[in-house]
Amino acid sequence: MKLADNKATLSFSNGSPSVELPVYQGSIGPDVVDIRKLYAQTGMFTYDPGFMSTASCQSTITYIDGDKGELLYRGYPIEQLATSCDYLETCYLLLYGELPNPQQKTDFVNRVTNHTMVNEQMQFFLRGFRRDAHPMAVMTGLVGALSAFYHDSTDINNPEHREISAIRLIAKMPTLVAMAYKYSMGQPYMYPQNKLGYTSNFMRMMFATPCEEYEPNDVLVRAMDRIFILHADHEQNASTSTVRLCGSSGTNPFAAIAAGVACLWGPAHGGANEAALNMLEDIQKMGGVAKIGEFVSKVKDKNSGIKLMGFGHRVYKNYDPRAKLMRETCHEVLDTLGLGNDPLFKLAMALEKVALEDEYFVSRKLYPNVDFYSGIVQRAIGIPVSLFTAIFALARTVGWIAQLNEMIADPEYKIGRPRQLYVGATKRDVQPIDKR
Ligand code: SDX
Secondary structure (H helix, E strand, O other), X not given: OEEEEEEEEEOOOOXXXXXXXXXXXXXXXXXXXXXXXXXXXHOOOOOOHHHOOOOOOOOOOEEEEOOOOEEEEOOEEHHHHHHHOOHHHHHHHHHHOOOOOHHHHHHHHHHHHOOOOOOOOHHHHHHOOOOOOOHHHHHHHHHHHHXXXXXXHOOOOOHHHHHHHHHHHHHHHHHHHHHXXXXXXXXXXXXXXXXXXXXXXXXXXXXXXXXXXXXXXXXXXXXXXXXXXXXXXXXXXXXXXXXXXXXXXXXXXXXXXXXXXXXXXXXXXXXXXXXXXXXXXXXXXXXXXXXXXXXXXXXXOHXXXXXXXXXXXXXXXXXXXXXXXXXXHHHHHHHHOOOOOOHHHHHHHHHHHHHHOOHHHHHOOOOEOHHHXXXXXXXXXXXXXXXXXXXXXHHHXXXXXXXXXXXXXXXXXXXXXXXXXXXXXXXXXXXXXXXX
């Protein structure tokens, strides 16, 4: 980051001495006011619950322009990556900063491929869950449990450990998600096949059985791979910030990623894709397109507590570029499967149209986000709704790792430890119980 010519001066009406704060510029996007010395100089904290105006770090990984609806991974527009690259190329880019050349890609793919199996003991963790356990409960447990098997790569401050644990996590997430799915179905696990590509391998582990092979459909595999690319990273979102804060204590990479899985589960974050699909199915049961107006009225009624899931975003105040690409993928997949008239997709597009013409949504700059259409694509591919967020976690693992490694490699990083504005009881004495 570069010191800007501009400076910030903080003055106080009570006559306290004013404070000059440096302003830094990035390569693109908003400048930052450096408040690191504010407490030492003024005895005061800043106050920013939800971090609406706070940059928690400097990063070279992902840039989002919320007003333009722009998303760049290491400077490359998401639209170009989603159409010209595959997920493992995108993983390489996010981890190492550049797209791989043919040899680098071959080496990276081979390394990932050779780490796709998990220790046989991992299946005994699954046995502790009921078959109807939510896949994200299972994934939170399994990812954290990985740290028990790789004592040779748990020192987050060791670059070699960071490298091998990155490969292991990227390689094993598809295996774990497929195991969680098979367990819920009461079907045997399918082992990864090294001759298959990353996403074909995942689809086969999901849908093949010992009795019947799964013949990957190229359009569906490409759609799944694109879903992985679109979900790979997204700047300092809630789960990435969780991973950074968790990793800042020096805990091992597997534990830090497990914390990200747990955070992503929430319906305001990664859990929104499952919630959005369930919302569409509820409207469908109410009567479909004819009932959109009634549903939207409930959303606009604050007392209903109902939100339009898959809509709105903390950063995007324009159309989420991932939602556009996801809608295109919807068309491709549904046409391939002969489901071009899928009622849920038609309902989603009608709902989007109504919302984007309604002043409530327009005035609040609420647009479809990545979660609005992703559920329809996944459902068409055959992914059960309850597994949508686990797929999101699979795809986001590389982003979490890249962000975690960027923080750990920064010589200035410290353990994250925010302060507070205390508004509780002032000091008082304990009274004997017979006097309370
Ligand atoms: C993801 O951060 C990331 O980058 C996340 C993510 C990633 O890749 O990591 O992009 C993935 O999490 C996408 C978001 C998925 N969540 C949903 O789709 C859930 C529904 N969306 C909302 O919960 C909400 O839009 C958030 C949580 C996404 C953003 O909330 P903010 O930024 O805190 O905004 P807000 O709640 O203050 O909303 C501003 C106004 C409020 O109304 P007023 O108080 O001004 O009258 O808009 C309203 C909100 O009530 N509003 C909605 C709404 N989202 C916001 N009203 C109805 N439906 C919605 N979806």
